[in-house]
Amino acid sequence: MTNGFVRRYIFSTDHKIIGIQYILTGLIMAIVGAWLAVLIRLQLGWPEHQWVFLSRLLPKGMPSGVMTPEFYLAVVTMHGTIMVFFFISYVLVSGFGNYLVPLQVGARDMAFPFLNMLSYWIALLSAVVMVLSFFVEGGAAAAGWTAYPPLSAVASAVPGSQMGQTLWILSMALFIASFTMSGLNIVATVFSTRAPGLSMMRLPLTVWSFFIASILGLLAFPPLTAGAVMLLFDRHFGTSFFLPSGLVVAGKLLPNTGGSPLLWQHLFWFLGHPEVYVLILPALGIAFDILPAFTRKPVFGYRISVWCLVAVGCLSMIVWGHHMFVSGMSPFTGEYFSLVTLTITVPMTIFGVNMLASLWGAKLELRTPMLFALSVIAMFGSGGFGGLFLGNATADMQLHDTYFVVGHFHMMIGGVTLLATFAAIYFWFPKMFGRTMNETLGRLHFWFTFGPFFVIFFMQHFLGLQGAPRRYYAFTAFDYLRDTRGQNLAISIAALLLVSGQLLFLVNFVWSLFGGLAAKANPWQATTLEWTTASPPPHGNFETQPVVERWAYEYGVQTTDGDFAVQTVPARNVPVTA
C-alpha cells in the first residue's frame, strides 16, 4: 500500500504528477522569494526603522531590528535567483510544460518518463541547496543574481562570497542539468509523440511556446555551466579565468593575474537573456490560448504568431550584449546589439497585436483565468515599452543599473509570467484536480495582484528616471534622492498589499483542492485535447488514442456540444477552418 503510494505520487514517472510536483515546489519557493521581497521593501520603505520582532527571527541579518547592508545584498541576490529560477522556471516552464505538453499533443506520457522523474528530483535538490545556503557561514550568496566576479569569485569580498556563493554555483549547475533533461524531454515529446493528424501547424500555441523555450534552454544554458566551472576553479583552485591583475580585496593584494571579469558577463548573459524568453514565451503562449475560451471566437493570426515565437527565439540568442552596454564595449558592438534588440520588438509587437485583435468584436466572459490572461496583455504592452529605451545603447547608458531597469524586468519576467502563471493555474486547476477554484476569491485575488503589481513597478520606472540606483541598501545618504522617500514608501505599501493579496490565492488553492465544486471534463468548453479526457486524466491520459482533425481554435461553430469543436471532431460533422 505504502509502496503503491510512493510509486504513484512520490517517485512517479507520470508527467502529470511530475508537473504537479514542480508546481507545488515552485509555489513553496515563491513563498520564500516573496518573504525576501517583503524584507527588501521594509528596508527601502522604512530605512533605519527597528523591527523588533524581526530581530528575534533574524538575529544575524537584522540585529536590533535594522537590516545589515551585507544581509540586504544576500536578500536581493536570493530574491532574484529564487523568483527567476526556482519559481517561474519551475511552475510555468517545467510544471505546466510537463503537465500540458503530453496532454495537448495527445500522448500517453513524455518521451522519456524516467529522465523526467530524474529531472524533477535534481530540480528539488537544486532548490534545497539554494535555500540551505542561507544557513552556512557568511550566509547566502550576495553578488546579485548575475554573480559578477570579482565579488562572486573572492571569498573575502563580502560575507556572502564564502560558502554561500559556492552553494549558489553548485545549485545553479544542478538547475541547468535538470532543466536540460526536462527541455530535452519536451522537444522529443513534441517531435515524436503527436497524435495522428496533429501536424506542427495544428499544435496549440502553448505547446509551441514550450517547444521553443525548451530549445532555447538546451542551447543557451550549457555555456553558463562552463562559466560556473571556471568560477568554481577561480574560487577554490587558484586559477585566474575571471580575476584581473592587481586586485586588492579586504586590504590584501590577490595573486591572480590577467583574468577577465567581462568574460563572465558574456557567459552569464548568453544564458541570462535567452532565459528571460524561456520564461516569457510560455507565458504568452498560455495567455494566447486562454483568450479564445472566453471570447468564444477563433484567435487572430495563429500562423504568424507561431512564426513570431520562432523569430523571437532565434533573435533572443544574439542580443545578450544589451545587458553590457556600459561595460566598455566598442560602440560598434553596442550598435549591433541595439539593432538586433530593437528588432525583437517587431515580432513581439505583432504577437501582442494578434492577442488584442483576438478580442476584437468578442463578448468577453470575464472569468478569473480570462482576467489574468487580459492582464498579461496589459503588462506585456506596458513593460515592453520600457524595453525600447533600454535596448537603445544611448538611453541605456543613462538608465543602466537604475530602478528603471528593475521596473522594466519585473513587469516582463515578473509580471507577465506571474499573471500567466495564475491564469494557467485557474484555467487548468479543474483538469489537474477535478475540482473548480472559487470564482469570487479568484477575482478578488486578481485585483489584489494586478493592481499593486502594476503600481509598484510602474513607479519604479520613475525612480529610475530620477537616478535611483538598484541594489542600494538605502537612499537616505543622497541629497538628490531625498525626494524619493515618499515614492519608496508608497511602493512598499503596495508591495505589502500585493503579498497579502496572495493569501487569498493560497486559501482558495488549498480549500478548492479538498472542497471545490466537482469539475466536468471540459468546464471551459475549450477545444484542445486535454479537455477530451476525464478531469483529472487517468494514468495514460486517454482511453483511446485521439485522432486530430482540425486546429486548436474552432470556436463560433454549431455543434451538439455548443459553439465549439474540440480538435478530435471529424470534418464530416463540422467543417474544418484550419
Place this chain on the structure above:
Amino acid sequence: MNMVMDSRSLAASQPGAVSLREDQLRLGLWMFLATVTMLFAAFVSAYIVRRSGTDWRQVQLPAMLWVNTLILAVSSVALEAASRSGFRLRWRQAELAMGAALAGGLGFLAGQFVAWREMMAAGIYLPTSPHASFFFVITGAHALHVVAALAVLTWGAVATRSGATDVPAWAARMELCRTFWHYLGAVWLVLFALVSLY
C-alpha cells in the same frame, strides 16, 4: 546466401513501437550532443577571449597526448568494425571488436591521467598559467563526457553479446554508441588542436 543488412532495412522490418523508441532515443541523443556542443563552444570561446590577456604563457604539453589521440582513433575504428561484423552476423568478431573499443576508451582515460601526472611532475599546475588552467579544465570536462560515453558503449557491448537474438534492437543501440563515441572523438580533435596550436 547474402546475410548483409544495413540498419535502414532492419528498422524498416520492425514497424511500430521499436522504431518509435529508436527515433526518440536518436533524437534525444542528438539534442544532448547539441547541448554538449554549446558547452565546449563556451570553453573554446572563453579560451580565445582569455588568450588575448597579457599574462598568457603557453606551457609544454606532454607527448603522451599524441598517443592518447591515436588510442581514441583506434577505438573508434574498432567500434565501426564491431558494427560491421554484427551486420554480417559475425558475432564473435563483433564482440572482440567491442571489447577493443571499450578497452580503447579506458586506455584513453588512463592516458589522459598519465598526461596530467606528467604535467604536474614538470611543475605545471592549474594556476601556473591560463593555458594550463584551460588545459586541465577542458580536458577534464571532455574526460567526464568520455566516462558517460563508456557507459553507453558498455550498454552496446551487452547488446552485442546477445545480439543474435534481437538484431534491430542491437542495431539501434549500436547507432547511438557510434554517434556518441565518434562525436567525442571529433570534439577531442578540436580541443587538442586548440590547446596545442593556438
